[in-house]
Amino acid sequence: MSYLRKHAALFLGATFLATSCFTSPALSEERPDVTVAVQQIVNAGALDVLREQSNVGARVFYSIFETLIDYDRQQPDLPQKPGLATEWKRIDDKTVELKLRPDVKFHNGDVMTADDVVFTFSKERFGQLDEQEAARKEGSTLFTNTASSNSVGKVPPAEVAAVAKRAWPNLDRVEKVDDMTVRFVSTVPDPTLEGRISRYGAEILSKRAYEEAESWLDFARKPVGTGPYKVVDFKPDNVLVLEAHDAYWGGEPPIKTLRFVVVPEVASRVNGLLSGEYQFITDVPPDQIKTIEDDAKFEVVGGPITNHRLMVFDKNNGPMQNPKIRQAMTHAIDRDTIVNALWGDRTAVPAGLQWEYYGDMYLSDWTVPEYDLELAMKLVQESGYNGEPIIMRVLNNYYTNQVSTAQINAEAFRQIGLNIQMEMKENWQQIFDTESGPRMVRDWSNSAPFPDPVSSIVNQHCQNGQQQQVGEWTNEEFNELCIKLETSTNLDERRAAFQRMLEIAEREDPAYTVLHQSAIFYGKPKNIDWTWSGLQSMDFRGDNFKVNDLAN
Amino acid sequence: MLRYTLLRIFRALITVTLIVSLAFVILRMSGDPAIIILGPEAPPEAYAAFRANWGLDQPIWIQYLKYFGAVSQGDLGNSMRDGRSALQVVGERVPLTLAITIPALLLKILIGLPAGICAALYRNTYIDRLIMTVSVMGFTVPSFVLGLVLALIFAVKLGWLPSGGSDTWQHAILPILTMGLIGAAVIARFTRSAMLEVLGQPYIRSASAKGLVWRDVVTSHALPNAAIPTLTIVGFMVGSLVAGAVVVESVFSWPGVGRLLVTAVANRDLAVVQVILLFIGFTMVFANLTVDLLYGWVDPRLRTKQLQAGS
Numbered sequence: 001m002s003y004l005r006k007h008a009a010l011f012l013g014a015t016f017l018a019t020s021c022f023t024s025p026a027l028s029e030e031r032p033d034v035t036v037a038v039q040q041i042v043n044a045g046a047l048d049v050l051r052e053q054s055n056v057g058a059r060v061f062y063s064i065f066e067t068l069i070d071y072d073r074q075q076p077d078l079p080q081k082p083g084l085a086t087e088w089k090r091i092d093d094k095t096v097e098l099k100l101r102p103d104v105k106f107h108n109g110d111v112m113t114a115d116d117v118v119f120t121f122s123k124e125r126f127g128q129l130d131e132q133e134a135a136r137k138e139g140s141t142l143f144t145n146t147a148s149s150n151s152v153g154k155v156p157p158a159e160v161a162a163v164a165k166r167a168w169p170n171l172d173r174v175e176k177v178d179d180m181t182v183r184f185v186s187t188v189p190d191p192t193l194e195g196r197i198s199r200y201g202a203e204i205l206s207k208r209a210y211e212e213a214e215s216w217l218d219f220a221r222k223p224v225g226t227g228p229y230k231v232v233d234f235k236p237d238n239v240l241v242l243e244a245h246d247a248y249w250g251g252e253p254p255i256k257t258l259r260f261v262v263v264p265e266v267a268s269r270v271n272g273l274l275s276g277e278y279q280f281i282t283d284v285p286p287d288q289i290k291t292i293e294d295d296a297k298f299e300v301v302g303g304p305i306t307n308h309r310l311m312v313f314d315k316n317n318g319p320m321q322n323p324k325i326r327q328a329m330t331h332a333i334d335r336d337t338i339v340n341a342l343w344g345d346r347t348a349v350p351a352g353l354q355w356e357y358y359g360d361m362y363l364s365d366w367t368v369p370e371y372d373l374e375l376a377m378k379l380v381q382e383s384g385y386n387g388e389p390i391i392m393r394v395l396n397n398y399y400t401n402q403v404s405t406a407q408i409n410a411e412a413f414r415q416i417g418l419n420i421q422m423e424m425k426e427n428w429q430q431i432f433d434t435e436s437g438p439r440m441v442r443d444w445s446n447s448a449p450f451p452d453p454v455s456s457i458v459n460q461h462c463q464n465g466q467q468q469q470v471g472e473w474t475n476e477e478f479n480e481l482c483i484k485l486e487t488s489t490n491l492d493e494r495r496a497a498f499q500r501m502l503e504i505a506e507r508e509d510p511a512y513t514v515l516h517q518s519a520i521f522y523g524k525p526k527n528i529d530w531t532w533s534g535l536q537s538m539d540f541r542g543d544n545f546k547v548n549d550l551a552n
Numbered sequence: 553m554l555r556y557t558l559l560r561i562f563r564a565l566i567t568v569t570l571i572v573s574l575a576f577v578i579l580r581m582s583g584d585p586a587i588i589i590l591g592p593e594a595p596p597e598a599y600a601a602f603r604a605n606w607g608l609d610q611p612i613w614i615q616y617l618k619y620f621g622a623v624s625q626g627d628l629g630n631s632m633r634d635g636r637s638a639l640q641v642v643g644e645r646v647p648l649t650l651a652i653t654i655p656a657l658l659l660k661i662l663i664g665l666p667a668g669i670c671a672a673l674y675r676n677t678y679i680d681r682l683i684m685t686v687s688v689m690g691f692t693v694p695s696f697v698l699g700l701v702l703a704l705i706f707a708v709k710l711g712w713l714p715s716g717g718s719d720t721w722q723h724a725i726l727p728i729l730t731m732g733l734i735g736a737a738v739i740a741r742f743t744r745s746a747m748l749e750v751l752g753q754p755y756i757r758s759a760s761a762k763g764l765v766w767r768d769v770v771t772s773h774a775l776p777n778a779a780i781p782t783l784t785i786v787g788f789m790v791g792s793l794v795a796g797a798v799v800v801e802s803v804f805s806w807p808g809v810g811r812l813l814v815t816a817v818a819n820r821d822l823a824v825v826q827v828i829l830l831f832i833g834f835t836m837v838f839a840n841l842t843v844d845l846l847y848g849w850v851d852p853r854l855r856t857k858q859l860q861a862g863s
Binding site: 037043044045046051053054136157158159161162163165166217220221235236237238239261262263264265267268271272274275276277426427428429430432444445446447459460464466469470 | 582583584586587588589590591592593594595596597598599600601602604605631633634635636696700703704707708711714715716717802803804805807811812814815818819820
């Protein structure tokens with residue numbers, strides 16, 4: 001027994017010495033562990049930027065992955081800045097050349113080279129190879145595809161291929177010039193190439209790690225990127241545990257273990273923040289801000305993001321066929337009151353479906369339709385409206401304050417003489433459904449994943465966008481302008497096309513109307529210095545996270 | 553007896569099949585997993601690819617037949633969110649749920665049973681009124697309200713316990729307490745009324761008249777006869793062990809079957825919902841069967857009737 005005790009003591013002593021000698025206190029002790037309570041980590045159950053198309057994924061992915069061109073994410077105008085590429089230049093209107101940042105290490109220790117970049121944008125990674133298509137078809141067996149489709153073999157789900165195709169509609173190839181230089185070549189002149197290279201969905205992956213993973217799902221559960229934190233554990237709907245990637249090119253990450261935990265209930269997230277269980281909580285609704293800030297140790301930060309809330313029209317049915325009715329509705333919405341009453345003025349009414357970070361493509365003299373009830377009533381009269389019901393389909397607060405916003409708007413529409421009927425729906429399929437009754441008005445939001453109108457108005461409202469694909473709206477002139485906006489390299493021509501598209505879609509033949517800019521709020525202790533981003537990502541790099549006083 | 557048991561199992565299988573069929577039709581008719589899982593901003597091609605990959609573009613009756621064909625071969629399908637086996641997805645959540653529902657069940661019995669007996673024995677006294685007042689409060693307060701109040705007191709104000717999560721055993725205390733207190737109130741009320749009914753029976757008066765000590769009258773005559781209704785309600789609680797914590801798991805961010813069920817239904821992740829329903833169905837059936845058998849053990853008169861029904 002004494003022998004055992006003696007050896008145990010020796011072992012413990014040796015362990016202590018080894019730990020003291022080989023572990024830097026700066027790395028293991030001084031850095032805090034941080035827990036972020038989120039409503040959901042990812043909706044699609046996997047950490048693949050080409051599968052996860054929701055806003056929620058954006059906030060975790062920036063800790064794991066990086067793009068070649070990045071943004072100064074804490075600046076309001078979101079200027080582009082070097083990311084995994086240090087510089088880039090236009091070779092011609094179809095080609096962009098990028099110099100890669102040297103000594104960038106992936107989470108598996110590999111140094112990033114042009115091969116990784118080429119692979120990230122390859123047909124294999126996009127799941128677009130013929131054999132991958134064939135494997136998917138073979139594996140599809142109605143809810144029970146245990147054979148080969150989603151989880152077995154290096155075959156991404158079919159939607160990955162579709163999302164990649166949409167993100168890169170004209171990409172011909174990415175070619176390696178040398179180990180540290182790559183070229184993106186488009187099939188047609190593409191003024192948005194730099195924007196696409198910087199967008200969500202263009203994050204660089206480790207080629208070796210992807211090839212060594214047993215399946216797409218294995219990689220998507222523990223992906224290998226270059227971000228400041230690496231994935232240790234991911235349990236969908238429960239927890240994502242990240243650990244500091246100490247070889248990060250941007251310097252040692254300030255957090256030792258970063259955990260994102262799923263806490264669906266707002267009240268539980270607030271309780272957890274106030275009790276010290278979580279250091280950050282996300283998706284704080286405006287009506288909870290006071291509850292948090294009543295405690296002097298906590299604050300709520302956040303504001304408008306690159307996403308606008310819209311009301312969308314289906315111009316095929318009933319009174320909605322008349323553009324005057326749609327125009328009247330756009331003038332009956334008191335956007336300022338909505339922003340003031342429901343958001344406490346913490347967000348803004350934007351200048352239509354555009355963001356200032358569009359830079360040269362931002363149309364500063366454009367506005368949303370002015371709030372003018374008299375004009376709205378006049379338009380209703382001119383339309384010859386006979387009191388037919390107008391159905392508004394609404395989800396139960398899928399978007400923050402969605403129901404209250406819909407109720408305010410419905411009252412305004414009634415005030416101008418429209419017979420509005422609000423129908424509460426449970427999910428998006430019921431919103432889009434055409435068999436249960438005429439589809440007329442619904443809610444939506446549009447993001448701008450890169451600084452160009454192509455990322456929003458073209459992606460969502462042109463021929464290949466959702467609104468036209470589901471058959472809600474189309475306009476011949478608008479569609480011709482879509483092509484011009486997407487392929488012209490002349491700035492003036494593009495600005496004119498965009499201006500005319502906004503005139504058509506927001507004024508003359510309304511496809512949608514912008515309600516307000518979406519906003520996200522985070523609760524956190526005041527002693528943590530951290531700045532939120534309009535791009536919806538949460539940045540926990542060294543220059544954006546600092547704990548001032550660990551005792552508090 | 554064997555025939556009786558087999559008959560019950562056969563009936564249970566039919567019930568479970570009906571539940572699963574109904575859930576299949578309702579879930580498929582009321583939502584498209586492609587839009588829900590991929591989100592409203594995903595490109596239409598992605599929706600189409602998703603639907604084709606999972607066979608959602610085929611007529612519902614073909615989907616139904618194929619699903620049951622696969623189930624009959626033991627293939628319960630995969631989660632549409634990540635392609636993993638639905639059985640595996642659900643299976644890894646079951647222990648977490650049982651980790652709070654079993655202690656909660658014990659707490660319900662340990663508090664509810666003595667409280668109900670006590671209230672009946674001291675009928676119309678301040679003890680009875682106190683117990684019943686607390687019981688009515690527990691009975692009427694929704695679990696999410698009690699859960700949040702407990703979290704506010706013990707986590708936010710006092711800082712004694714964590715407010716949510718499942719990392720340590722301390723994280724389980726508040727969920728167990730929430731379910732235990734509410735369940736105890738239910739058991740107390742049932743036990744009290746059952747005891748009162750029995751205490752008014754002639755054989756209790758006879759036993760007292762024979763000169764038996766009151767304690768013996770209660771333990772030997774009243775309690776066994778009052779056990780049947782209490783056994784029924786406890787059996788129901790046992791049947792709810794797997795999915796009886798939906799609200800509490802959401803309030804305390806406890807990653808169990810209940811929360812998985814909410815997510816899976818919201819996402820129309822059909823295979824996962826079906827596996828959970830099968831789990832719930834079989835747990836209920838097993839609990840009911842056990843309770844039926846226990847009836848016979850507790851009350852020999854019922855055993856004779858069961859045997860007659862089975863023969």
